[in-house]
Every structure is written in C-alpha cells, then in structure tokens.
Amino acid sequence: LAPERLAGEEGGPLYMRLQTMIRGAIMEGRLVPNDALPAEREMAASLHVSRVTVRKAIQGLVAEGVLRQRHGSGTFVSSGVGRVEQPLSRLTSFTEDMRSRGLIPTASWLERSIGMPTSAEAMILGLSPAERVARFNRLRLADNEPMAIERAVVPARILPDPLVVENSLYDALAAVGMRPVRAVQRLNAENVGGADAAMLGLAPGSAALSIERISYLPDGRVVEFTRSHYRGDAYDFVAELNLS
C-alpha cells in the first residue's frame, strides 16, 4: 500500500480511494487471505492521510466482509469463508458441512481424553455409575478461519481410545458402526466472553449461538452430547418449514 498509488486512484473522498486501493491489492494478489494489514497508525503515517480516513476505509471494508477485525490482533484480509448457511434439518458433521462448501475443515485440540462425566453428562448419556466418557474439545476452523468451539462427550465404551478421532468424530464413530442416525439440537443466543471469545477472534461479549446436540443410535441409545459456541457473525441457520 504505497502513497503514490493512493494519489493515482481517481475521484471520490479519500477514504473511498483508500478502499479502492486495498481492494485492488487483494484482486492483484499482493494481499492474500489472512494477511494482516498494518496498524491504523502506521497506515496513516505511510500514506500521509489521517487516522480517521484509515479507520473509515477499514470499517467500510469490514462491513462488506472484505476485511475482518480480530479482537486484539488487528485487521486481516477475509478468508472468503463469509457467512455460512447451515441447514438445520440434516444430521451432518462439521467436516461434511465444510467440505460440501469447498472449505478445508481443521481442528485445534483443547482436550482429548478419557475421564469421569459430570452428573449432567452421565444423565444425558444414560451412563451406569463409574462409567467414563471420551471428551473431545476443539476449536473448529474452515480454511484456517475459526468458526466454532465444540465440546463433545461420547461413552468411553464406544471410543475407548480418544486418539482415534483425528479430524472427524463422526468418521471415528462410523468406523466402529456407531454413527448417530438421529439428533435433537437446541439453539440459544449467547454472548461469549473470556477464552472462548478470544479463540473465535471475537471481542468479549460478542453474539454467538450456543448449540447443544444429543445424538442417538438406531436403537435409541445416546452416542454423543455436544455443547458448542458458533460465531454469530459467521452463521445463518436455515430450516425449511412445512404446513402440516
């Protein structure tokens, strides 16, 4: 982003010319997804414009989805993931959901262990006393963009070695003939704070969807209890409604 270029951009207020210049840098590949923009102060100094101009230009491009602000770490070129439209009526996995959109799903592990369930987990999974759970806590990413934090428990008798889950929990369950066939999902609005907001790249108190999924095997046994936080600014949940 050079001052000569800004001077070369024609017409309109300065902040719009700066936007045109940033869009141009992205189109020409000089800025690529997830590249960080210089700090507002540095951009203003090197382009000989005011910080107000830089801020206005950036805010506009953030609103358009061209740039994304990550709390505490600055402004980045969007990965192009944009908002994801997620149907609510099909029992799919995160991995399948992202792949079907041409995005690469990955996970950053927060916890993968065998341990004792909480009393709520034991009740929901229908565990006998002293039965243990495999715990899978992950930050889930699509094309390196954080999308959701998921905390899943599965009876340990079903997945005694939690390390079998490398990428997809549902693939690991399918491999032992235990892929769920039905689930009940509950969605709530929530403001995320603390570590969860930071991992999702959100300012503390940002809007998120809190989703709980209880999944069942064909014989009615519960195989999975998952609590997650999905980024409110990244998801549209869509359901088809029929008059019955």
Ligand code: GLP
């Ligand atoms: C979705 C569901 C989770 C489920 C996960 C499995 O994200 N909300 O309840 O555990 O899919 O995804 P994967 O097989 O990619 O681990």
